[in-house]
Amino acid sequence: DLILKDEDSENWREIVKTLEIYIQEFNQELVLAINVDKANHTNEGDGVRGVNEKFRQKIFGNFAENPTMARRWASAAYYVGYTNKKTAFAWIGGVWLNRIKADRVAEREGQTAVVVAPPYSNLIRFKKL
Secondary structure, eight states, X not given: OOOOTTTSHHHHHHHHHHXXXXXXXXXXXXHHXXXXXHHTTOSSOXXXXXXXXXXXXXXXXXXXXXHHHHHHHHHHHHHHHXXXXXXXXXXXXXXXXXXXXXXXXXXXXXXXXXXXXXXXXXXXXXXXX
């Protein structure tokens, strides 16, 4: 339901190629951020949150006026993330994935979908073990 590769398959392949590069960068930066957060004995995850925000901006920053492309990139990130068994990357476009799902459900039921989401900064919290 969240994979939109059939909407524009050539564009989809190009997006996936780009995201295959981004996921490598994301994973490297995420590992470093986790280690810094652990070394700083923080349970806020500031470094991890920063990496997530950086890549959200890198991937979705140019799509404020183009929700169709944002949805396509979120779907492709979901695909690339799960293909590589990296769920943190898969859900980088969570708000857009929620929109895709809501639209699909609404379409089946003949309704209009409304998605309300809090800012990303409020979504990420860590517990100190």
